[in-house]
Amino acid sequence: MRTVGGSREAVATIGGLRVQPDLALDDLRPQDSSLLILGGADLWDSGSELAPFARLARRFLDAGTPVAAICGAVLREPLPVAGIARAMGITRQSVQRVADLLAERGLAEYVPNPAHRRAKLLRPTAQGRAAVAEIDPGHADLADRLAGHLGDEAFAETVRVLERLSAAMDEVTGR
Numbered sequence: 001m002r003t004v005g006g007s008r009e010a011v012a013t014i015g016g017l018r019v020q021p022d023l024a025l026d027d028l029r030p031q032d033s034s035l036l037i038l039g040g041a042d043l044w045d046s047g048s049e050l051a052p053f054a055r056l057a058r059r060f061l062d063a064g065t066p067v068a069a070i071c072g073a074v075l076r077e078p079l080p081v082a083g084i085a086r087a088m089g090i091t092r093q094s095v096q097r098v099a100d101l102l103a104e105r106g107l108a109e110y111v112p113n114p115a116h117r118r119a120k121l122l123r124p125t126a127q128g129r130a131a132v133a134e135i136d137p138g139h140a141d142l143a144d145r146l147a148g149h150l151g152d153e154a155f156a157e158t159v160r161v162l163e164r165l166s167a168a169m170d171e172v173t174g175r
Contacts, residue, residue, distance in 0.1 A: 001166040004028050006052060025052055030063035034173050035105070037131070066101050074095050075129070078111055078121035107131055126150060 005011050005021030028101050032088065034102055036057065060066075075109075085092040099122050102108035107128035110120040149156040 001169075025056055028056065030060045030065040033060070033065055034169055035066050036060045074108070074122050074124055078113075078123035080113060080116065080119040080121055082119065084122065102128065126154075126158050127162065130162055 001081070002022040003019055004023045004025060005019070007024045008021055010020045027167075028036075081095045082092050085095040099108060099110075101120075102124075103110060106125055108122050108124050111123055113119050113121045126146070150158065
């Protein structure tokens with residue numbers, strides 16, 4: 001797993017975490033990546049500030065490299081795909097594609113919806129929450145709450161699994 005920023009300069013998150021990106025946007029190439037995960041932001045709809053990230057996502061999609069956008073839509077409560085699409089102002093089909101990819105990768109799961117038999121709810125898995133904690137500005141607070149919820153042992157095991165997964169992906173893809 002590599003972190004990417006607009007440049008290689010350190011970035012301070014809203015939560016005060018300083019992140020030193022491994023790569024700048026201009027250095028990232030779809031052919032060198034197996035998956036692009038865009039972390040959530042509270043300015044996803046602000047247009048120009050995130051335009052370079054949107055262009056990057058389009059390059060990845062055009063090259064056939066999967067793109068997953070993580071937003072806070074399902075962190076608070078599970079939602080149906082159509083509800084996520086409405087909240088984000090995008091098509092249900094695009095959300096469905098990303099939701100299926102996240103579920104396939106174990107980052108999210110579909111659960112029964114008591115209000116609608118066919119429209120299952122999407123919710124993050126522990127692995128998905130751990131991934132969000134890694135990239136989200138409030139990751140330290142969330143990590144603390146997850147550790148409290150899961151217990152120290154289960155939380156540490158989740159981190160170990162994610163580290164093994166990251167290393168395996170690097171080996172399998174030759175990075």
